[in-house]
Amino acid sequence: MTIKTILTEPNKILRKISEPVEKVGDEERKLMKDMLETMYSARGIGLAAIQIGIPKRIIVMDLSKEDEKKEPRYFVNPIIKNKNEELATYEEGCLSVPGQFAEIQRPNKCEVEYLDYDGKKKILHATGLLATCIQHELDHCNGKLFIDYLSKLKKSIIIKKLSKQKNNPDRIVV
Ligand code: ZN
Numbered sequence: 001m002t003i004k005t006i007l008t009e010p011n012k013i014l015r016k017i018s019e020p021v022e023k024v025g026d027e028e029r030k031l032m033k034d035m036l037e038t039m040y041s042a043r044g045i046g047l048a049a050i051q052i053g054i055p056k057r058i059i060v061m062d063l064s065k066e067d068e069k070k071e072p073r074y075f076v077n078p079i080i081k082n083k084n085e086e087l088a089t090y091e092e093g094c095l096s097v098p099g100q101f102a103e104i105q106r107p108n109k110c111e112v113e114y115l116d117y118d119g120k121k122k123i124l125h126a127t128g129l130l131a132t133c134i135q136h137e138l139d140h141c142n143g144k145l146f147i148d149y150l151s152k153l154k155k156s157i158i159i160k161k162l163s164k165q166k167n168n169p170d171r172i173v174v
Contacts, residue, residue: 005052010159035060046133061075078138079113094136104149
């Protein structure tokens with residue numbers, strides 16, 4: 001397994017719309033393992049393939065707590081079939097928008113159809129954090145970030161901050 005570099009905003013690749021996967025084979029499974037390893041090492045709970053620069057509709061997630069047994073989840077070609085009208089609010093962050101958080105409202109329940117690690121068709125009835133997380137990750141597959149839900153002003157402040165961080169050279173003490 002290889003830990004990959006996570007792309008951060010602003011980056012045009014993050015705005016690409018990912019393509020569906022034709023079939024879940026060894027190459028896709030290797031990608032999912034790499035994504036999971038990358039996500040764990042960055043201490044995230046979800047990661048979409050486009051965040052490591054691969055425009056495929058693949059998501060990995062693990063919502064288990066640190067002291068619990070790991071519970072990796074794999075979603076290939078996820079489609080949201082039904083969304084609840086009721087909304088839930090979470091303070092969201094994103095590995096591609098480092099250090100920035102904002103309260104985002106999303107449907108509090110959704111039904112997701114997807115292929116699992118073995119390429120089998122599955123349906124998941126997601127609620128709570130799981131529902132929010134899968135919607136956040138699916139947005140990545142469609143080139144969308146959580147900051148797109150904010151006002152133009154808030155979004156531009158965040159992007160400015162991130163651009164500044166990128167241009168700052170590393171500080172070294174020798
Ligand atoms: Zn994200």
